[in-house]
Amino acid sequence: MGVEMKFFMMISVATICLSSVAFASQGTATFYTPPYVPSACNGFKNDGTMIAAASDVLWNNGAVCNKSFRIRCTGPTNQGIAQPCRGGTIVVKIVDYCPAGCAGTIDLSREAFSQIANPDAGKIKIEYNQV
DSSP states (O other): OOOHHHHHHHHHHHHHHHHHTTEEEEEEEEEEEEOSSSTTTTTOOOOOOOEEEEEHHGGGGGGGTEEEEEEEEEEEEESSSSOOBSSSSEEEEEEEETTTSSSSEEEEEEHHHHBBGGGGOEEEOOOOEEE
């Protein structure tokens, strides 16, 4: 492989990585606790714990069912905990519907929420994108 081709490939990979960050949507996340079944998408199928429920912002009559999203905590939504974020990202699968009045854009399982933020926060600001 020539030097030009290697350079082109490195630039392409860098562009893809940057574009995924640049196009992340912003919203909020809350969490819910077990039992996680039945779910609106998969009935009594056990989808594990890296799951979430979508609010009306994402639901689209269930079209988002079984889609995966990468989520990153970006900060607090209130004065309760100055910095609830633990760093890093998680990937969750949408398996349920968070009905009208849902307090967050995405309602994460408690286990998923705990990986990116302190559950005592209750609600956090997030960036998310479909993967």
